[in-house]
Amino acid sequence: MGLAIGLDTAVKALRAHQLAVDVAAHNIANAHSPGFSRQRVLLRPIGLDGSDHWTRDAFLGRPGYGVDASDVRRVRDLFLDFQLRQTAGSREQYAALAKALRTAELAFDDPSDLGLSSVLASFWNAWHDVVNTPESNAARTALVHSGETLAARIRRAWNDLDALRKDLNQQLVLAAQDINAKAEEIARLNFQIKQVELNGDSANDLRDRRDLLLDELAAIAQISYAEQGDSTVVVYLGNHELVVGTDVRTVQAVPDMSNPGMTKLVFAADGEVVATASGKLRGLLDARDQALPDLMTKLDTLANALRTEINALHQSGFGLDGSTGLDFFAGTGAQDIAVNTALLSDPRKVAASATCAAGDSAIALQIANLQRTAVASLGNVSFDDYYGSLVTVLGADTARAEGLAESSDRLVSHLDAMRQSVAGVNIDEEVTNLVASQRAYEAAARVITAIDEMLDVLINRTGVTGR
């Protein structure tokens, strides 16, 4: 083995440790960059021809020919990525649902002194006041206003829920744009990574960026993905291709004919509906198409039962002016329930009496007692109980979604900590590496000095006989 080879070995070591210092610097610089995976120089002893020393020379009992440090790799656990993305998908799903349901709860504002339940109670009480003094115009005026307050409150709750649905629909459109933007960036990265890695290099930072995008995409919708031999990833949204190599199948929001006023997400190319079992998109869809319509239907049922039950009794009664056959409530549902304008402008028309006598209030008493009567169209429960269960079922659904979001969040935090434990940067560790590389660099330099001295001995001090 010649001394020149020793010099070469030392130069390789200098290069390798310089690279290690660069990598440590890069790691330290990115200690807090989201999605960054720490990088490691792959150090490998090599034989004379650059092949792996372990394979041949070591067997032959020969020393190797230095270190090879051409490859810098990311340290990352791909299985943790997979788990984390799945969990983040369900976290975002339940978080979106919980957020919508919490907003829906505000439409009812119960239990509180200002909630719909207390407005409903005031309404029944106003009927009792008319029972007590049927000839009093004050009690009748109070009643029709209490009725209008109740109707307005029901309308407002319905409108709040309707506005919330439209807002969710808007978020859905934004989510589609988000998906497209991320898919396009992944396709671009696919191209770049493929180019870089064709030359045998590792596109570490580009891969980090692509992984971050996959994380974000998994939070929006259910995705699956697989890395191909050419370093590109194929991404599926539901069961449909989203990114293939450098191509993107974009998603589009189009009017949904079967869901008036709402949009559905389809793939622009073939019109197939975007299907997702998790992610924010799932939460938005569940809230928009199930939870909220369900609540609005219940509110309609309540409004319709109030209207028909009260009107049936009211029509059979007589007002102070002898009027009869009038409706108390007008409208077709929760959206437009209102007190009959004839009654609002002349409360004497409130048909409290069963006999036309001014002091009779048998009808008003029957209406007041509807409060505690089981109503067939409400499933044989009273108005109060029907509304009470609407609020508590909503509360329970909200609490459930919040609980699921929270437990997924804990799991996400845990998995993320595990991922960070593997892929994250530890400054102390990097500093240690830095010091080690610095020392190794110094030692390699010293090797060069040593060989230089040996060459000096060989060249300048040997073979001088006869000089």
Add this chain to the structure above:
Amino acid sequence: MRVTESMRLANHQRYLNEIAGKLDDTQRQLASGRKIERASDDPTAAAVALHYRRDIAYEAQMRRNIESGIAFMNVTEAALEGATETLQRIRELTVQASNDTLSPAERQTIAREVDQLIRHLAQIANTQFGDAYIFSGTATDTPAYSITGDPPTAITYQGDSGLRVRQISREAQVPVNLVGSQVFGTTFDDLIALRDALASGALGPAIEPSLSAIDASLDRVLSARAELGARINRFEAALQQSETTDLNLQQLRSDVEDVDLAQAIVRLSSEEVALQAALGAIGRASSLTLLDYLR
């Protein structure tokens, strides 16, 4: 486990968020005084709270019904007391008049006083409470008795026999009014006959029958008052019952909805301590690095 910078940062953020979230919850509860602000805070408790709230509002209305019913009946009672006094005065005059020693002029005087008393009694029978003639049954917009002629030759009941029924508890619907035709019966006819007899100078034996008619009238009024007294007692009992129920319900509602202040304050201070400890730990942990020990 290998601890990394971003992991440490994420952990710190999460701990701080958790503690700050709890602290915020407690502070909000202390400010509002309420444990449940939305049904989702505790769905089961919210269901119970809604139930209590509804019953509290209902009981409050029952007390309103009872109290205004008692007011109505108190007016009725006062009217009946006046009717009793009036009838008793007429009875005294009738006893006087049945004495044959009275001069025709004195009989005329008694006849005039009886006439005044009849008008007074008719006024009593037409007593109003608010807009309602209380003795008219449910025809409360018309006076119970119409008076024909001056001096009156006929005082006719023009109400109906309807009852003003109201709810005073979950189970009980009770009328508050007494129907004039039942309270007064033939009283006015009997008294007009008496007055006419006195005016025409009739003597004792002709007046005797009126005396028993007056006694019958007094009996009717007195039994009406007894009935009314029993009803007022019933209303008052229902009022007490409702007040007791209300106290219980308020207590139950408060247990479910309201914050236990002492508990919340203790929790607040322990959360503040936890926050301080977490901040301290973070401050100390992040100041320690290998760099401090390298030349």
